[in-house]
Amino acid sequence: MKVSDAVSGVTSPDTALALIRRWRDASPDAVAVSGAGGVLTYRELHDRVDRLAALLRARGVGPEVPVGLCLERCPGMVVALLAVWRAGGAYVPLDPGFPEDRLRFMREDAGIRLVLAGQGVESRLLDGVADVVELAQDGVPAGGWASGDGSADGSADGPVGDVAGDLAYLMYTSGSTGRPKGVAVPHGAVVNLLESFASLLELTPRDAWLAVTTLSFDISVLELLLPLACGARVVVASGHETADGRALRSRAVSEAVTIMQATPASWRILLESGGVPENVATRLCGGEALPRDLADALLDGAPPAGGARLWNVYGPTETTVWSTAGRVARSDENGSAVPVDLGEPIGNTTVHILGPDGRPVPPGEAGELHIGGAGLARGYRGMPGQTAARFLPDPFSKAPGARLYATGDLAAIEDGRLRYLGRADQQVKVRGFRIELGEIETVLRAAPEVAGAAVGVCDGPDGLPRLVAYVVRAAGEPEGADLWPSLRDRLRRDVPEYMVPAHLVVLDALPLTPNGKLDRKALPVPEWTRARSRPYRPPSTALEEDLAAMWGEVLGIAEPVGVEDDFFELGGHSLTATQIIARIQARFAINVPIVVLFENPTVADLAVAMDRLDDDDLDLADIAALRDELDGLSAEDLAAVLDEMASDA
CATH class of the missing domain: 2.30.38.10 (Luciferase; Domain 3)
Structure with missing residues (x-):
């Protein structure tokens, strides 16, 4: 059965949920979703969807009623999404990683009275919500099913939801006035997306899609729903795995994943963590422009020509995920590195x-x-x-x-x-996220120490775009005072992490055009140097030298990195943090959770934390020094050293 056989544009009586439900009858025992929390077959998935939908209907969910989803990444996330649709409602992603004030605004703006929340979500993020249903990772309510939660097949629970013209979801994007905008997407648009990509990608029940995107990023719609509409399997990567390139690669291999979609920044992390596994034969890249060098890297690391496919996809949230798609050719097919284009419009x-x-x-x-x-x-x-x-x-x-x-x-x-x-x-788009610069500027201008503010995007020393904040001190603020720590804390309270600038530039005045408007083109390119607020202290051990070198390479800093320099003050963020962790694990063969870097953001502190994590009775500083000595040896010399070590033992 093909999706294209079942649906013909938005005029079809079938809907996304109905398409997915067909596979409950066609292959009920096939795995539909796997991830943290276990495995769900198509029968189990829809049984839980029906029962949860009955519970939601009993609590007033119906057409046009928004339901918040505040869950960590697990199979229960898929159950929750489909149950909202089964009940006739519309889901609204509430990312647990977003600031409290932003989540509160989204709930109030959308008119949300009921939230489906994961058990691990902090209660403070849901303050003021009238009705909260806690779900376990497998999609079952935390207290189990109560009597009256609905029959197993949902036959007595009313009609299937998601009528083509009804609201499917509200996706909040950055707003230029400081107010996030809720993009209202109907079910018919979702069906058109699934129909188009089912025909384009030709998924079969033998495929497995590694879902790596947060619900608050609309490309999650395609990666969660298209496999299910084609009878394939969705592998939901956990939050830990999405932040750890090696763990993500391991999951892709162990689950025999055949297809994956990611932003350019996420693909680079996977490439730096051992490369994209060959079994991931279909690769979609979108969210921001696909550079030619990255396209070549994704194709060079693929199976032989014809064995892997790379698609460049493009589209704003307002047109439902992707509007164009193009198969990317290897640059040497035409004898030159041709630019990557946007392809052609989807159906x-x-x-x-x-x-x-x-x-x-x-x-x-x-x-x-x-x-x-x-x-x-x-x-x-x-x-x-x-x-x-x-x-x-x-x-x-x-x-x-x-x-x-x-x-x-x-x-x-x-x-x-x-x-x-x-x-x-x-x-702008940075790291795959669409950002209105005005929203960040609004937060900065609200700070009492700031008289004026602007935000721009500049290429960092590594060639990747970075947000840069420009501020003018308020009257009375000491000239030598470091504004960045307090401003960064304010931003982290009010906007998601991906909207926090990597660098601050303090100006005497913002540049203006002749008509008095901000002249963004005149904003200066920052000097990407070591944070001056901390005195430079050089590394004192081989381990510290290795870590300082890694930071300089990943962050693109030419001058020496000191052991007291703060990773995030140097322009680091979550994606560059995963690159650091991948390099650490590759060099030292030690598992370092990414949270360790966030809690120990200086070279000195991280080196100490790494020694504490080492399970073996080995000194990582000694290992680093030994590696430096061995790196320059030939194979014969290295063999002689190993023989001598063995005889001494």
Whole structure:
């Protein structure tokens, strides 16, 4: 059975949930979902979905009713999502890693009264919620099923939810005014996404998809639902695994994963942690521009030509995950490193490159990319003005009421291919996350020590984009005072970690254009140097020297890193932290949880913590020194040393 056989665009009577449920009858004992919390077959998955949906309906969930999902990564996350749809409601991701104030705003803005929460979620994140249902990792309520929670098949619980025109989910994205925007996506748009990619990727029940994306990032929709709609298996990577490249690679191998989707930054982490396993034969890259060098690395590490497929995918949240997809060729097929393009529109989707006058631009000329078709969201919840400004009437469609979404992305048709050229506004993408710079600026301006603030994006010394904060001191603030610690703490309270700038630049005044507006192009590129707030102290052991060198390489810092320098003050973040951990584990063969680096962010403290973690009676500093001595030996000399060590023993 193929999804494309069951669905024909959004006019089909079938819906995403109905498509997935077909496999309960076709292969009830096949594994549907696996991860922390165990394994669920298709029969077990739908039995739990039906019973949880009955519980939700009894608590008032129905069409257009939002339900918060505040869960760690586990099979129960999939049960919760589908149960909300089975009950007829719409889910709203509430990432447990987000600040309390942001979660509170999202709940209030969406009108959430009921939250499905994981047992490990801190209660303070749910303060003020009228109704909380705790779920175990396998999707069963923490107290077990109560009588009246619904029949096993759900036959007495009313009609299946997720009617094509009903709301499927609200996905909150960064807002330019400091207010996150809730993008309202209907079920019909989700069906169109699944139908298109089922045809494109040709998944079968033999496939396994490694799901690595948080629910609050909309690309999770494809990786969680498409495998289930095709009778395949979803492998839900735990939060620990998504932060540890070696652990993620191990999971991909042990579960015989065949397909994975990730942002460029996440793919690089996997490549640095031993490479992408050959069994992951289908690879999707999206969320931000795919560099040619990364594309080549993903293809070079793949099975022989024809054995692996790399797809570049593109699309904003407002058009339901991905709107275009293109198969990426090896750069040497045409004898040169051709740029990676955006591919072609997926099913029932149109793209137009328009000039300021709203007319199509000639081939080769840059314009703003506009997207229309079945994937469009309804708009922004409670924001009719912004909805009208971005979701425009579609003059190229004959369908009544058709609209085009103005993406803010610049593109051009070059040699018949759709090329991405960057952003046309202040919205940026960093590490795969879409960010409105104005939201970060709003938080900075609220600080009493700040008179003015701006945020920009600059390429770091490693060539990757980084957020940079620019501030002007408030009157009366001492010139020598270090503003960064307090501002960074304020940002971490108010915005997600991926929105916290990597660097702070203090200016006498913000640069302005002649008409008095902020001149972003005149914001200076920061000097990527060691944090000056700490005196430099050189490494005193071989282990400290190794760690300092790793930090300098990963963060792209040319000058020496001192043992008292703070990893995060140097511009480190969660993704670069995983790179450090991968290098540590590869060099010292010791398992270092990523939380150890967060709790010990200086070279000196991390070195001490690593020694405490070592289970063997070995001194890691001695190991590092010994490795340095052995690195320069030839194979013959090394063999002689080992023989001598053996005879001494």
